[in-house]
Amino acid sequence: MNSEVLPSAYLSLFNALKDKPKSLYFKGNLELLSYPKVAIIGSRKMSVYTKNCVLELATTLKNAGVCVVSGGALGVDINAALGSLPLHIGIFANGLKHIYPRTNEKLIKEIYAKGLALSENEDAYMPQGFDFLLRNRLIIALSEAVVIAQAHLQSGSMQSARLSLQMQKPLFVLPQRLEESLGTNLLLQDKKANLIADFRTFAAHFGRVKEESYEDEFLQFCQKGVSVEQALQKYGEKVYEYELEGKIAIDGIWIRLLK
Structure with a gap:
């Protein structure tokens, strides 16, 4: 196109x-x-x-x-x-x-x-x-x-x-x-x-930053930067569920928060 x-x-x-x-x-x-x-x-x-x-x-x-x-x-x-x-x-x-x-x-x-x-x-x-x-x-x-x-x-x-x-x-x-x-x-x-x-x-300075909320234990665990292996050992398939929901991204061996 x-x-x-x-x-x-x-x-x-x-x-x-x-x-x-x-x-x-x-x-x-x-x-x-x-x-x-x-x-x-x-x-x-x-x-x-x-x-x-x-x-x-x-x-x-x-x-x-x-x-x-x-x-x-x-x-x-x-x-x-x-x-x-x-x-x-x-x-x-x-x-x-x-x-x-x-x-x-x-x-x-x-x-x-x-x-x-x-x-x-x-x-x-x-x-x-x-x-x-x-x-x-x-x-x-x-x-x-x-x-x-x-x-x-x-x-x-x-x-x-x-x-x-x-x-x-x-x-x-x-x-x-x-x-x-x-x-x-x-x-x-x-x-x-x-x-x-x-x-x-x-x-x-340019937009509206939402207040952080760490009520979700898994997201709180990932917030400081963890590997996929560490997350899988602790939370199992929840890692991939959260990826599908758009809450995290998997970049190589690392997990990055999206929300």
Whole structure:
């Protein structure tokens, strides 16, 4: 199914740009454009720690009614989508007829079906190197704030950080260990970015965070992070029942809360 042309009224969402798009193509739910929006972008080669943080942050934002915006790339981008669907907007450098990168095909199709996909390029277009930076300017312009989850000093994510500052978008980073994310640590040192010390507090700036309730013993057990094996030993088939009910997600060997 071909993409559709985004109604021109929505282009005002990109007024922060000097080179505003003349047209955009979309697949999915246009209602997401009316939600509060936060961008999460970062390294394709992220650490396990960053992956877990991105999943938790994206899920926390979703549960607060905040839409996460990202670029569908490997690493941080696609995990931001995994944690936030269906409240996710993916902005792509390629035309939407093509799935790129192919590694993310399953989740990108979920963005098309359950979230919202946008592209500045016609369906058949295959991206060039410069298109990814052009895409990033759209991600930043559309969002109320930008989170750089992990970044090397010389990287597209750091170029996105500079774009965020030029557009006067609030810039945030995750707490990182020394030598693991030199770019975000430098942004923090130079007072160009704010630290996210608590995901719920951060989400409350943009949406409505529900009061936590741990009356459910199983969910309370999973809240601090447990493996599937630990949960199965203690609760048996309840693990899979809760997964089917959408209360938890199983990511590899780990359990992640969804509600």
